[in-house]
Amino acid sequence: MSTLVRDTGTIFRRAMRTSLRNPAWLVISLMQPVLYIVLFGPLLEPIAGQLGGANAYQVFVPGILVQLGLFGTAFVGFSLIAEYRAGVIESQRVSPAPRAALLLGRVLRDVLVLAVQGVVLVLVAVPFGLDASVGGVALTIALVAVLGGSLAAVSYALALTLKSEDAFAPLLNVVLFPVLLLSGILLPMTLAPGWLQAVSDVVPFKHIVDGARALFAGDFGAPDVGWGLLFTVVLAALGAWYGTSQFRKESG
């Protein structure tokens, strides 16, 4: 067994254990998707026709899934700053474990958490009236898991560079807020005026959201599905490269 696989597994199990030991975190991370469906979903039902789909949840749930992928994982860097301060990162960096394992083990935990959250979200949405392609839903959850993994890697890398919550929090807000608005996560960008659509076309996450919506509708051949997959794969590669390079870098 290669050391990369073994050490990734060790770091993953340790990270998972740390998360599961924190009951507040467990409740919040499972409640979040439920609250979206229960408290925000009903608002969209009356305007379902305008959203372009027959079923409001078919449009809404994919957006919330991508949002989970973006926001749930963008903040994981905070836990790394706490670990850094406790000396955990240093003590793992003096071990012979491959640097990629130190990153991937943690990212794997975030991917698993995200997948579970996604499944909960979809299951909760079904009694509210979600009607979607089963294959499309499964593929979307997989897509979101990979997307979330790449963002988690970037989040860890940034946290390791900044090493301070005070610097990390504003950076996240500056980046994530426009992304949230421009991705058409909450409402599809087709509702937007021309100039705003043009701006949002540049944001890769918008295409991932649109791809996920097409997948939910069972439209596997839609161009946005291809674009969404491509962007996700590119982001994952970039995230893995950037994250590992930060773990490899000497910390001065």
Place this chain on the structure above:
Amino acid sequence: MIHARGLSRTFRKKRGKQTTEVVAVAGVDLDVEAGEIVGFLGPNGAGKTTTMRMLTTLLAPTAGTATVAGCDLLTDPVGVRRRIGYVSQAGSTAPENRAGEELVSHARLYGVSTAEATERGKQLFAELDLDGLWERQPKAMSGGQRRRLDIAMGLVHVPGLVFLDEPTTGLDPQARANLWQHIEGLRSERGTTVFLTTHYLDEADALCDRVLVIDKGTIVASGTPDELKSSVGGDLLTLTSPRAAEIAGRVAGLPGAEAPTVDGDRVSCRVPAGGAALVTLLRDLDAAGIEVDGVESRRPSLDDVFLTVTGRSLRDGEQQPAAETEGAQA
């Protein structure tokens, strides 16, 4: 165990467009043999931690070479990592996790099996007086216990060489004395070579076979604590008397004495073999009818060594009691 030549580290600090270079370590040569406990002594900011971070592969040197535990630092860092333990000042465990689990998952990173790691871990807990704390969260441990847990983390893969970065900083006196015993035990019971940094003189004195004194990024003195102390030029005699000036004249006449200093009714002077010199001196003074109120002969400390080599007290920069500066003013 450690052979370093010309090890240097320069940090670049950017302030606006200007880049300033800060030399943290300027060409350190050092050799540590197997089975030694070697102390790296110096004030805060002298380059102790930077040197240690280079030797433990955490920081790349900007110049120089080193062999650590038989592996080349620059070409085989993974080999070095496999063979050393490192106990940093920052700790090594997450406060909410269980101590035992942290230890086992750390050992797994060195390829130790879970069963083997558990067995070794429990044994280390017993050796380091951590019995019954296997399930404890580090946040619920005392400072001394946490430090010993960090040491256990650094030893679980049975390294031949252990780096301890200021192991007793922030501990109360009892916990310090206790930890010293354990550090001594690393060598006597496990045959581990220990390289530690400290800015406590008594620590270097009590624990180390050899002391390297570092100041401003260079090693300014090295030797056994006794060698270093004898390089200071003798014991410090201090006599209190209303006729201090007359005494000063006689003290200066003692063989090998340095120039005495007079401060009010106190005379101090460094004299080789101070005890014997004092006997002769007191007899003379008695014969001359010069009364003496108080006498003290003090063996030189490592602080005196530091003062002699660098011209500054090791405690400079920390809080400096008024009494410390008295001698210098006189």
